[in-house]
Amino acid sequence: MVLKVSKRGQVPPFIVMDVMREAALRVASGKDVVHLEVGQPGGRPPRAVLEAAKLALEDESETLGYTLALGHQGLRERIARFYKDGHKIDLEADRVVVTTGSSGAFLLAFLAAFEAGDRVALAAPGYPAYRNILTALGCEVVTIPVDGATHFHPTPAHLEALDRPVDGLIVASPSNPTGSMLSPHALKALAEWCHVKGVRLVSDEIYHGIVYGEPAATALGFSDSAIVVNSFSKYYALTGWRLGWMVVPPELVRSVECLAQNLTIAPPTLSQISAMAVFDATSELDARVAGYAANRALLLDRLPALGFDKLAPADGAFYLYADIGHLTNDSPQFCKRILAECGVALTPGTDFDPLRGHLSVRFSLAGPMSDMEEAVRRLARIPLQSIRS
Secondary structure (H helix, E strand, C coil), X not given: CCCCXXXXXXXXXXXXXXXXXXXXXXXXXXXXCEECCCCCCCCCCCHHHHHHHHHXXXXXXXXXXXXXXXXXXXXXXXXXXXXXXXXXXXXCHHHEEEECHHHHHHXXXXXXXXXXXXXXXXXXXXXXXXXXXXXXXXXXXXXXXXXXXXXXXXXXXHHHCCCCCCCEEEEECCCCCCCCCCCHHHHHHHHHHHHHHCCEEEEECCCCCCECCCCCCCHHHCCCCCEEEEECCCCCCCHXXXXXXXXXXXXXXXXXXXXXXXXXXXXXXXXXXXXXXXXXXXXXXXXXXXXXXXXXXXXXXXXXXXXXXXXXXXXXXXXXXXXXXXXXXXXXXXXXXXXXXXXXXXXEHHHCCCCCHHHEEEEECCCCHHHHHHHHHHHHCCCHXXXXX
């Protein structure tokens, strides 16, 4: 007897994780790898967080049991104060939901806001998990191809031009993989369009804090109906602690609470208690961002001479997204050959754009500068034109 396998689980892989596996196999064979594929801050978590975790572990009165499904109340209140201090927005802590990473937030948000069959628009290139989670939940993904003409973001004009209305829109600023940001004016225009049209806006703000110019604007400043997602993984450098948050409209709070109770019970308690200290570690965290900025400057200076001269505007995050159509028409094979020939791991654009990703690659600049310098040296030793697919 052959038992059924659900079609919901038959979504494309998260290709960067496949690249990481191939890199690990190379290391296991005795060869080294320079990692420019994964978007993960290097180094230890902020000292204040480690100290808070140590104190919580040593406190015999702290059981570290479940918190409420919506999260530790002290952390929810601290997140609300973050918006007051940083954005001048008065936010009720009751609207803050602590989640198991931003990935958990997207799952809860999509389940609470969309029905199976709903049409949800998103930009390409964009973060692949949006598309894959929506597909697994039975939603119809509406892909909007974007480019430099709109700074790699969708606009109300894109949405008006669709053949049928949509029920939701996902935007990310700064974005993965391009690092491009929506200006406050552009974000306001999208938020207002969505509110008027009855389209649920989901704003991914997990790279806030990692910017190289003006601060990023939050959708909370322009809409009370938007869902805003953030994370402790990127700017706050707590990737493995699996902690994120979202701010939801009042009408969705109870739905999100019931979903969270059943899907995860509660986010990790030790992570929540420890994370409250991270908001007081901005000096240490901003020093990390200065390191990303230095890496970005080095790659922007050196990559064009190697053939990677068509780069998206990286206003924030820690990526550079390169059009390599003049070098290959098969970015997965291109990345495999670069890994094999010089030990530099890159992520093919097919992870981010199902339409044109075969012509692009993403560089992560989250690692130490020594990795950036070594990657450039290695890439300079191989004639990229010779590995055209």
